[in-house]
Amino acid sequence: MSSPHPLNQAVIAQALHDLRNGQLRRCKTMGFGETELEALKHPAMVSVLVNATVSWCSVSINRDVLKRLLNQAQDVEQEIAKVDRMLRLGASTEMVSGFYGLTHQEIALRRDVLGLPKRKGRHPVLDEQQDTALWQRWRQLTTQRGVEADDAASMLDVAMDLSESMTLPLSVVWAAIRNWIDQALE
DSSP, X not given: OOOOOHHHHHHHHHHHHHHHTTOHHHHHHHTOOHHHHHHTTSHHHHHHHHTOSSOOOOOOOOHHHHHHHHHHHHHHHHHHHHHHHHHHTTOOHHHXXXXXXXXXXXXXXXXXXXXXXXXXXXXXXXXXXXXXXXHHHHHHHHHHHTOOTTOHHHHHHHHHHHHHHHTOOHHHHHHHHHXXXXXXXX
């Protein structure tokens, strides 16, 4: 004896759920007409449909929606990786919150998950030599990449690369860059 077709079971389960919750339109969108919906009120008819061994429904894939959902998943992964990188490089809580809207508690949790030590106080300021070297490298990178001063996302990428290559805390690098931009020194 053949077993019931699982797609039939899934569609009936969804239709019954939608009907119980007053979602008649969703049932009609799936393809049910008035006659079929009336049949779903009778347990014997539901049993016939659920236990049918032949599929009486089909699936279609909305590729545009599927692509958007897959891209969203990739975007979330990239965002998580970027936040993690920012924290590892010494971004301040305010900086991460400003870019990604995370709360102080969420950022503290991310730091704990990453095993980062708790910081006390502010990072030290740059000495003149560090400031000059950072300025020169920043100008070089923004010119090479064609980054505009008002493009915060691209400027953040530059700041992270500078922080990493110069082993300076990201919050210090970002503060220096913002200061230069505010002074229109770019």
